[in-house]
Amino acid sequence: MNDDKNAEGRSGQDWHAQVDRAAARLLAGGVVAYPSETVWGLAAHPEHPAAIRRLYDLKGRAAQKPVQVSCLDRAAAQRLIRPQPALERLERFWPGPLTVVMPASADCPELLAPGGRVGVRIPDHPVALALLGRVGGVLATTSCNLSGQPAALTYAQARDMRLGDEVLPDGGYPALGLPSTVLTLPEGEVLRAGAVPEAALRAALAGPV
Numbered sequence: 001m002n003d004d005k006n007a008e009g010r011s012g013q014d015w016h017a018q019v020d021r022a023a024a025r026l027l028a029g030g031v032v033a034y035p036s037e038t039v040w041g042l043a044a045h046p047e048h049p050a051a052i053r054r055l056y057d058l059k060g061r062a063a064q065k066p067v068q069v070s071c072l073d074r075a076a077a078q079r080l081i082r083p084q085p086a087l088e089r090l091e092r093f094w095p096g097p098l099t100v101v102m103p104a105s106a107d108c109p110e111l112l113a114p115g116g117r118v119g120v121r122i123p124d125h126p127v128a129l130a131l132l133g134r135v136g137g138v139l140a141t142t143s144c145n146l147s148g149q150p151a152a153l154t155y156a157q158a159r160d161m162r163l164g165d166e167v168l169p170d171g172g173y174p175a176l177g178l179p180s181t182v183l184t185l186p187e188g189e190v191l192r193a194g195a196v197p198e199a200a201l202r203a204a205l206a207g208p209v
Helices: 007-011 013-027 049-059 074-078 087-093 126-134 155-161 198-206
Strands: 032-034 041-044 068-071 098-103 117-121 138-143 181-184 190-192
Touching: 013 032, 013 126, 032 126, 032 155, 041 049, 049 138, 068 074, 068 126, 087 098, 087 198, 126 138, 181 198
Parallel strands: 068 117, 098 181
Antiparallel strands: 032 041, 041 138, 068 138, 098 117, 181 190
């Protein structure tokens, strides 16, 4: 996690209050833009299918493209997926910029798992984790941008896009500017290069648990 905190990040007061408001919006079916260590995300609560559809509409995202599920911790992620032994070798990258696409469990909402597969990630950002902790541990998430455009890297960029009902600040923990690496299991295919190098993933998958 980036330790270059500004005064707001050190005080922790302003963004905690904003997280409470954003969580209330999500639980009521709203859409919220929030920071992560990669880029800003745009989120809806899985219990509100209409909010997830609105997420797609706001971005202009193709209906067949799945969204990622951001998770508070390993327990929240594991509820959504079928057991994958190889995942244990990758958990050193969580929290962090790694999205793993796996077969979905019976408990995973169908809207989050087109084709029976779901992509899960545990972000390494205090604001994102605080938000997840207030909404039950999972959020349907996509990058904060119009489809085909660059993702927001700062609060100002996310705010100016006007895609969310609330926009959270970074709390003094700026985004890296690189997306998460996307890997499939059990196949081990990298679908998108990102902040975690593919070589590090290959080494982890080949090594001992």
